[in-house]
Amino acid sequence: MLRPRIIPCLLVHQGGLVKTQGFKDPKYVGDPINAVRIFNEKEADELMVLDIDATVKKVEPDFGLIAKLAAECRMPLCYGGGITTAKQAARIVDMGVEKVAVSATAITNPAILPEMAAAVGRQSVVAVIDVRSRRGPFAKGYEVCTHNGKTIHKHDPVALAKQLQDAGAGEIVVNSIDRDGFMQGYDLDLASQFKQALKVPVTFLGGAGALDHLGDLLSKLGVVGAAAGSLFVFKGKYRAVLINYPTPEQKVKLCREALRY
Amino acid sequence: MICIVDYGVGNIQSFLNLFKRLGVEARRADTPDILPYADRLVLPGVGHFDHAMQRLNDSGMRPKLEELVLGAQVPVIGICVGMQMLANGSDEGNLPGLNWVPGRVRAFANQHQSSNLPMPHMGWNELQPRVGSRLFSKGFEDAPQFYFLHSYFFDAQDKQDVAATACYGFDFDAAVSRGHIHGVQCHPEKSHHWGEQLLKNFVEL
Numbered sequence: 001m002l003r004p005r006i007i008p009c010l011l012v013h014q015g016g017l018v019k020t021q022g023f024k025d026p027k028y029v030g031d032p033i034n035a036v037r038i039f040n041e042k043e044a045d046e047l048m049v050l051d052i053d054a055t056v057k058k059v060e061p062d063f064g065l066i067a068k069l070a071a072e073c074r075m076p077l078c079y080g081g082g083i084t085t086a087k088q089a090a091r092i093v094d095m096g097v098e099k100v101a102v103s104a105t106a107i108t109n110p111a112i113l114p115e116m117a118a119a120v121g122r123q124s125v126v127a128v129i130d131v132r133s134r135r136g137p138f139a140k141g142y143e144v145c146t147h148n149g150k151t152i153h154k155h156d157p158v159a160l161a162k163q164l165q166d167a168g169a170g171e172i173v174v175n176s177i178d179r180d181g182f183m184q185g186y187d188l189d190l191a192s193q194f195k196q197a198l199k200v201p202v203t204f205l206g207g208a209g210a211l212d213h214l215g216d217l218l219s220k221l222g223v224v225g226a227a228a229g230s231l232f233v234f235k236g237k238y239r240a241v242l243i244n245y246p247t248p249e250q251k252v253k254l255c256r257e258a259l260r261y
Numbered sequence: 262m263i264c265i266v267d268y269g270v271g272n273i274q275s276f277l278n279l280f281k282r283l284g285v286e287a288r289r290a291d292t293p294d295i296l297p298y299a300d301r302l303v304l305p306g307v308g309h310f311d312h313a314m315q316r317l318n319d320s321g322m323r324p325k326l327e328e329l330v331l332g333a334q335v336p337v338i339g340i341c342v343g344m345q346m347l348a349n350g351s352d353e354g355n356l357p358g359l360n361w362v363p364g365r366v367r368a369f370a371n372q373h374q375s376s377n378l379p380m381p382h383m384g385w386n387e388l389q390p391r392v393g394s395r396l397f398s399k400g401f402e403d404a405p406q407f408y409f410l411h412s413y414f415f416d417a418q419d420k421q422d423v424a425a426t427a428c429y430g431f432d433f434d435a436a437v438s439r440g441h442i443h444g445v446q447c448h449p450e451k452s453h454h455w456g457e458q459l460l461k462n463f464v465e466l
Contacts, residue, residue, distance in 0.1 A: 001386065001428060002382065002385070002386045002409075002429060003385045004384070005384045005385065040453075043453040043454070045384070045385055045408075046384075046408075070272075070274060070275070071274055071275075071278060072278075073275075074275075074279075074450075074451065074453060075408070075451055075453065076408050076410070076448070076451045093272075093307065093308075094269075095274065096273070096274040096275045098272075098307075098410060098448075098451065099410075118309070118312075119308075120307070120308055121307055121309055121312075122412070123381040123383065123412060124307065124308070170381055170383070171383065199379060199380060200380065200381075201379045201383045201384070223379075223384070225384075
């Protein structure tokens with residue numbers, strides 16, 4: 001039986017790893033390569049590394065860092081940040097990265113997705129959608145953001161996800177800006193809207209602060225990707241930096257209880 | 262020495278890393294003249310079937326590979342699309358496969374048991390090794406978990422060749438062994454200790 005994926009998500013900022021809250025206040029949590037080594041030892045299901053500087057600074061992906069990450073990483077790796085062309089995606093996959101994530105590029109130019117799918121295979125193309133509750137006194141629903149929440153797009157988030165899926169994305173990652181870093185649980189209603197609408201695998205990010213939160217997501221939505229940043233880099237209420245990941249036994253228990261098999 | 266066939270498709274470096282950890286000498290082969298030094302071959306592959314076949318055909322290494330595998334009986338393992346390339350052909354493309362293990366690569370989307378499941382089949386799934394399979398002869402007492410990322414699967418013509426199955430809506434052929442020719446659909450190079458054990462078994466065959 002296919003198991004849900006429990007995925008640490010690491011953010012790269014100025015060469016180091018950080019964790020944000022609501023996409024703000026990056027707190028330094030360590031060195032990327034060292035973190036990969038620890039997650040290797042803990043046999044994490046998959047790893048997502050997002051460079052949160054590249055798109056904003058309009059620079060190309062840091063291929064030097066990607067090569068080092070890929071060489072070290074013994075689990076499937078998804079890399080995102082600053083990718084604007086199919087050629088860059090192909091170069092990253094050739095370095096040994098399983099999946100390439102795009103957000104701003106795909107949202108402004110969905111035609112990049114079939115190009116990327118042709119270059120690296122659809123299964124390796126991931127579209128990330130950053131979502132936030134609309135603001136303002138009469139605002140309802142959610143909006144799509146890019147550039148670390150600073151650029152707002154007009155798309156309906158779920159319709160956009162379907163569009164990106166149909167254009168060539170093999171996986172959709174939904175990232176809740178409102179929940180980012182607060183460790184109070186996933187936005188389950190938002191997540192279920194996406195899950196119901198999509199045929200490709202979906203991964204949710206933003207809000208997990210305890211293993212129970214992963215369980216809540218899985219028991220509501222079934223086999224999906226459950227990604228988290230804070231949960232896997234902080235310990236305790238004072239958010240002391242400590243890289244951690246559930247043991248195989250904890251993982252089996254969590255999946256069994258959530259999926260009732 | 263193990264040669265990882267580098268025809269421009271797939272994750273060569275992660276295989277080199279893995280063999281290094283196992284203490285096994287391995288090197289990248291991107292021209293035919295290195296291949297004869299190999300006592301084992303790894304054929305990786307990702308992406309589109311035709312793209313991978315075309316790149317292999319263009320690499321100049323295919324005649325030497327066929328000479329070594331079919332003539333000199335050098336053991337080989339195809340990984341992911343590298344496994345699919347062992348077949349006669351694929352529903353994903355038009356190019357013929359290597360035809361080293363009789364079978365055809367089919368789409369999950371066209372199978373009624375899997376047509377409603379998320380596609381690609383992506384994530385960790387359990388392998389069910391066939392009793393007596395040499396690829397899984399050691400270290401697979403518990404239910405082994407492997408990482409998969411694919412939308413097409415190998416359908417072996419001769420079910421005697423099936424070394425392991427996995428379930429995604431139905432049991433599909435997730436590993437094949439035909440004599441010294443092997444293939445696995447999952448990614449041992451990204452499957453932690455299970456993947457290491459699988460490649461260790463391949464090296465020790």
